[in-house]
Amino acid sequence: MSKQDSKNSKDRKGAVEVLTDINEDFSAWYVDVVRQAKLADYTSLKGCMVIRPYGFALWENMRARLDGRIKETGHVNAYFPLFIPESLLQKEADHVEGFAPEVAWVTHGGNKELEERVCVRPTSEAVIGSIYSKWIQSYRDLPLLINQWANVVRWEKVTRLFLRTTEFLWQEGHTCHRTEQEALNESLKMLEVYERFYEEDLAIPVLKGLKSESEKFAGARSTFCVEALMRDGKALQAGTTHDLGQHFAKVFDIKFLDEDETEKYVWQTSWGVSTRSVGALVMTHGDARGLRLPPKVAPTQIVVVPILFDKTRDETLHYCAYVLECLDDYRVEFDDSDKTPGWKFAEAELRGVPLRLEVGPRDMKNDQVTMVRRDTGEKRPVLVEDLDRIVEETLEDIQRELYDQALAFREERTRRVKTLDELAAGLDELRGLYHAPWCGSEECEAAVKERTKATIRCLPFDQPEEKGACLACGENAKWDAVFARAY
């Protein structure tokens, strides 16, 4: 069914802009939600979107949470330049090769052609590595734990709002360590930070694991990831951490004099989470009515809608002012625009505001407000004297409920298969995460992709004792791998 058909088939009366039915066309629904909820908009340049105030407020809340977690684990923020001279980028062959197809190049400064092309960073390993070599001399300079919040550019062929844009915002951590073990620990520690960020702040359950060789970061020794399952059954790489080994250290000459008076290369890590996480939020919690935002990051946690009648208008507004005073601790929006209540309800639901308080004459008479949850739709009266307590409890409950729903959905969509046939049949029937034994060879990985379009999303940290026979070749499996179609 086309986007137009599914939109026209909706018969909500007086609808202004109707969301595409989430079950008919998930992609169209996603674009509708992002645009109608005013998270982002297109610009005239392909792949370059505007993050609108509401979307940016959401990102700011997410960023604040993640930033706090990064700082709690001992990292500090800094800012490195957007531009990288070509010669610097060229130093690391695998790295360049990995990013070459998507690098944007600056060839002119004003009217004058540059002697050396300048790259717009697709990621900052190269610039940062070259600087670190100047900063590090002694083991006493280690570990070096720096994070930056920045924009990066990857010239993608296929772009999608938040999920894959030409320019995107992210944080990238770049650390140097004295030992191999310490660097490995760091990359695992940051993976856990990401896991907690997703699960506790965004209410998105994630699966932690190792990337296969073919999926790992260009230039890394190992890439670890957190993967999330979207409501259409496709997986989304939500964050990655890389154990870089000494690869970049050797290329950029990042050496230190150790306690034993010998010169050694540092062991590095890097890790990032991007604005793609906003897309994950939309596609994990959204429903037929629009967004559902977790209270911890929702720009507006509570919307208060006055129900105004001519005779009681002033009293109601006065009563609302009193109600608002009780909500000082929350991000509250008071919608006293002259839209009708029904309009405001629908709008708040579209924008995913976790709690709505309706305040009208009936409530006023009973010293109460009418509280409506976005996640469950539950509507109930709450006495104003209990409001602060009930709101706090309910917001916590919504945060938990969203997580529980997402987790239940993922569990429903997680299956175990033994053979390629079973995987193909399973994916045809229901998209989701499929555990299967894998021998570890790239040939088998490619064969699976060829046949099913599914890729190895990760090799989960929890591995079974008995792994069985590889789904593709039948040899002894090295891994229990998770396959899925992915964004």
Next chain:
RNA sequence: CGGGGCGUGGCGCAGCCCGGUAGCGCGCCUGCUUUGGGAGCAGGAUGCCGGAGGUUCAAAUCCUCUCGCCCCGACCA
């Protein structure tokens, strides 16, 4: 980058086949009446028909090129 679909007031669409004064619904503005799930009536404004070329007396409509969006395949946060 290949295959398919789509670009027409802010939004959703009709008109295109078969060239001849650009339409509908919603939104927007003004006024009045309204307001507990997307209000009613009356009046009003808003279009380089995605962009550039071409064919023609005449192009939203035909032809060529281009840009963008969506979907399906090859590459990636």
